[in-house]
Amino acid sequence: MPAFAYLDHNATSPIRPPVLDAMVDALRVGGNPSSVHRAGRAARLHVDAARRQVAALVGVLPSEVVFTSGGTEANNMALGGTGRKRVLVSAIEHESILKAVPWAERIPVDRNGVVDLAALDRMLAGSEPPLVSVMFANNETGVIQPVADVVRLARAADALVHCDAVQGAGKAPVDLHGLGVDYLSLSAHKLGGPTGVGALVVRAGAPFGADRKGGGQESNRRAGTENVAGIAGFGAAAEISLSGQDMASLRDRMEAALQAVAPQARIYGAAVRRLANTTCISMPGVNAETQVMALDLAGVCVSAGAACSSGKVTRSAVLAAMGVEPAESETAIRISCGWNTVSEDIDRLIAAWKGLYIRVTHSDLSQARAA
Amino acid sequence: MNAFSQIRRNDQPIYLDYQATTPMDPRVLEAMMPYFTYKFGNPHSRSHSYGWEAEEGVEKARGQVARLIGADEKEVIFTSGATESNNLAIRGVAEFYKDRKNHIVTTVTEHKCVLDTCRHLEQNGFEVTYLPVQQNGLIDLQVLRDAITDKTVVVSVMAVNNEIGVIQPLAEIGRICREKKVFFHTDAAQAAGKIPLDVEAMNIDLLSISGHKIYGPKGIGALYVRRKPRVRLVPLIVGGGQERGFRSGTLPTPLCVGLGEAAEICLKEMDGEAKRLKKLQERMLKGLQAKLPEIYVNGDLEHRIPGNLNISFAHVEGESLMMGIKGLSVSSGSACTSASLEPSYVLRALGVEEEMAHTSLRIGLGRFTTEQEVDTAVDDLAHHVTKLREMSPLWEMSQEGIDIKSIEWAAH
Numbered sequence: 051m052p053a054f055a056y057l058d059h060n061a062t063s064p065i066r067p068p069v070l071d072a073m074v075d076a077l078r079v080g081g082n083p084s085s086v087h088r089a090g091r092a093a094r095l096h097v098d099a100a101r102r103q104v105a106a107l108v109g110v111l112p113s114e115v116v117f118t119s120g121g122t123e124a125n126n127m128a129l130g131g132t133g134r135k136r137v138l139v140s141a142i143e144h145e146s147i148l149k150a151v152p153w154a155e156r157i158p159v160d161r162n163g164v165v166d167l168a169a170l171d172r173m174l175a176g177s178e179p180p181l182v183s184v185m186f187a188n189n190e191t192g193v194i195q196p197v198a199d200v201v202r203l204a205r206a207a208d209a210l211v212h213c214d215a216v217q218g219a220g221k222a223p224v225d226l227h228g229l230g231v232d233y234l235s236l237s238a239h240k241l242g243g244p245t246g247v248g249a250l251v252v253r254a255g256a257p258f259g260a261d262r263k264g265g266g267q268e269s270n271r272r273a274g275t276e277n278v279a280g281i282a283g284f285g286a287a288a289e290i291s292l293s294g295q296d297m298a299s300l301r302d303r304m305e306a307a308l309q310a311v312a313p314q315a316r317i318y319g320a321a322v323r324r325l326a327n328t329t330c331i332s333m334p335g336v337n338a339e340t341q342v343m344a345l346d347l348a349g350v351c352v353s354a355g356a357a358c359s360s361g362k363v364t365r366s367a368v369l370a371a372m373g374v375e376p377a378e379s380e381t382a383i384r385i386s387c388g389w390n391t392v393s394e395d396i397d398r399l400i401a402a403w404k405g406l407y408i409r410v411t412h413s414d415l416s417q418a419r420a421a
Numbered sequence: 422m423n424a425f426s427q428i429r430r431n432d433q434p435i436y437l438d439y440q441a442t443t444p445m446d447p448r449v450l451e452a453m454m455p456y457f458t459y460k461f462g463n464p465h466s467r468s469h470s471y472g473w474e475a476e477e478g479v480e481k482a483r484g485q486v487a488r489l490i491g492a493d494e495k496e497v498i499f500t501s502g503a504t505e506s507n508n509l510a511i512r513g514v515a516e517f518y519k520d521r522k523n524h525i526v527t528t529v530t531e532h533k534c535v536l537d538t539c540r541h542l543e544q545n546g547f548e549v550t551y552l553p554v555q556q557n558g559l560i561d562l563q564v565l566r567d568a569i570t571d572k573t574v575v576v577s578v579m580a581v582n583n584e585i586g587v588i589q590p591l592a593e594i595g596r597i598c599r600e601k602k603v604f605f606h607t608d609a610a611q612a613a614g615k616i617p618l619d620v621e622a623m624n625i626d627l628l629s630i631s632g633h634k635i636y637g638p639k640g641i642g643a644l645y646v647r648r649k650p651r652v653r654l655v656p657l658i659v660g661g662g663q664e665r666g667f668r669s670g671t672l673p674t675p676l677c678v679g680l681g682e683a684a685e686i687c688l689k690e691m692d693g694e695a696k697r698l699k700k701l702q703e704r705m706l707k708g709l710q711a712k713l714p715e716i717y718v719n720g721d722l723e724h725r726i727p728g729n730l731n732i733s734f735a736h737v738e739g740e741s742l743m744m745g746i747k748g749l750s751v752s753s754g755s756a757c758t759s760a761s762l763e764p765s766y767v768l769r770a771l772g773v774e775e776e777m778a779h780t781s782l783r784i785g786l787g788r789f790t791t792e793q794e795v796d797t798a799v800d801d802l803a804h805h806v807t808k809l810r811e812m813s814p815l816w817e818m819s820q821e822g823i824d825i826k827s828i829e830w831a832a833h
Contacts, residue, residue: 074450084441089434126658145659262657275442279638
């Protein structure tokens with residue numbers, strides 16, 4: 051297949067072929083799902099079917115699913131829609147959380163990148179019952195957060211809890227009621243669905259006010275004509291991703307191979323539970339941008355952190371929150387696998403990473419000898 | 422040409438609801454497909470070629486959308502649709518300038534998403550003037566001029582109405598707004614691609630576009646935001662800072678590409694298509710008038726997009742008529758509110774009697790509508806209207822010359 055190994059699934063996952071088929075089916079129908087005539091009703095059927103599929107992915111009722119234009123909108127909606135003024139967020143949340151509530155108090159994380167429950171407990175003691183937002187899994191390190199424990203503490207303080215599950219859903223089992231959260235954000239394109247569609251799951255009975263005004267779609271929770279084909283694709287992707295696949299063995303083989311080349315290479319969050327598809331690893335002494343470019347030339351796509359900062363190269367706030375020194379965090383890249391990753395992709399990455407490391411360290415050695 | 426045959430099967434009803442949504446043009450889907458499959462990168466990924474390739478697609482599309490409205494590509498922001506564009510334009514500008522100005526001018530016939538946004542702002546301390554419309558659906562420019570105060574921040578007037586298709590005098594509105602130094606926003610969801618729009622000539626500062634109303638995909642729209650003189654907005658969706666900070670979120674590359682392609686096709690084919698649709702519109706209206714007495718067109722027939730008719734069929738309940746004409750997909754008003762039985766607020770604003778408003782249908786013609794479909798629709802409508810009128814005691818009374826309004830109905 052491709053001449054490239056695409057290992058940046060946490061930025062976006064290529065669309066799964068059956069997802070595209072489902073979308074084309076929906077496109078053939080046309081119709082505005084709000085129209086009462088036959089064309090409208092046919093479009094509505096696609097939206098309803100997808101709502102059931104997405105609901106099943108996270109163990110909720112279809113009526114609890116509100117389709118949005120993506121994870122960013124879902125996060126913005128959740129944080130703006132609960133009516134809670136006081137907000138606590140983990141220090142490693144995605145920017146769509148941090149920027150939506152710049153006044154939020156930040157819950158620290160430990161050196162493994164896990165939210166500090168003791169700190170949260172102290173913060174919850176404040177006067178006003180807050181909204182707490184803690185992500186399911188981090189987009190840069192893949193570290194899975196103790197969301198159920200967060201909920202247990204939050205409940206005692208009458209807090210509401212939102213969980214950004216954009217990077218978790220489809221990669222690990224995510225169950226709204228198992229976690230106990232009130233709100234859950236999802237994105238289709240992170241699990242093999244199309245870009246431009248996501249969902250906010252609002253637990254029945256949780257307070258929620260719509261921010262966007264208009265035609266009253268999505269049971270008055272999100273106005274705007276539904277992205278029917280996108281939603282159909284999201285449904286199909288949700289259903290396929292329920293039957294998980296084994297990524298841990300690929301990941302473990304890759305990490306062992308890289309650390310065999312450079313024993314000082316640090317894998318962030320390795321000591322705790324992580325998503326099986328994500329590796330955040332440093333290459334000692336080699337700048338992340340250099341690595342990304344060299345790997346790209348060798349036909350391997352990875353990233354130097356989150357994709358969404360629109361090209362700005364800034365140091366990872368996630369690694370900084372974990373107490374990683376700036377000089378070290380500048381050498382970390384993110385490798386993220388997905389549904390179409392095969393063993394050969396991993397081989398290509400290992401070879402390219404190893405080649406670069408040896409080139410750089412040898413030139414250092416020869417420079418040292420020359421001096 | 423009937424590319425629609427690829428989409429519509431013969432057993433499906435004739436689609437005459439082009440103001441609710443349009444089928445996607447197969448050429449648009451073709452342009453989108455590579456971005457669904459092998460060009461799938463995140464356009465914000467700057468570190469590898471997948472990202473660059475996606476970004477190229479997005480930026481080409483931005484230029485295509487810009488050309489449709491005579492804008493610079495840097496002035497186009499992608500959104501999830503016209504509802505979001507309208508929310509962002511009006512709220513964004515109101516909130517940015519709220520320390521100095523607190524007044525908004527709009528019209529009573531706007532789309533619900535504009536009206537609801539204005540109501541929301543009213544609850545938050547803004548004042549809103551809802552301009553009435555004349556019997557033909559157009560605003561009175563003198564009334565607009567008089568409504569603008571030194572506290573007015575934005576005038577929001579739709580370019581084309583979604584129910585009656587009338588075209589507001591955009592250039593004149595723009596001139597007044599520029600003269601009075603207030604921003605001019607127009608909801609062009611129903612206008613873009615159908616009538617020539619030029620943000621410079623018309624002095625438009627903010628303009629909303631929808632993908633699925635111009636034979637593009639659903640889930641994508643655009644907002645034009647003028648750079649000179651600069652219009653500033655408070656974003657509604659924050660996060661990664663995409664779209665110059667006005668609208669965060671990963672851009673859906675295939676949808677952006679689809680919107681761009683749809684815009685380019687509309688621009689290229691606009692003149693010929695407008696002439697073709699005008700003929701179909703006339704054929705439809707003349708056909709109906711030849712077969713049916715007492716039918717009335719709502720809204721100005723001259724200042725109107727050719728792809729729309731809104732007709733009251735006196736003494737025939739619109740909902741019953743819709744149930745009868747199963748072979749036609751039409752609507753009794755806007756799709757958002759089509760499940761409700763309330764008479765259209767747009768028709769009410771024209772001064773159409775409630776009784777009469779209940780008898781109206783919106784008929785939308787578009788790119789894939791054929792003469793044959795129009796003829797079938799005329800026959801079908803005439804047949805059912807005649808049949809329903811034959812069963813109607815009101816029709817019988819009116820034919821006997823009884824003024825129905827003079828009857829005092831017994832209270833129940």
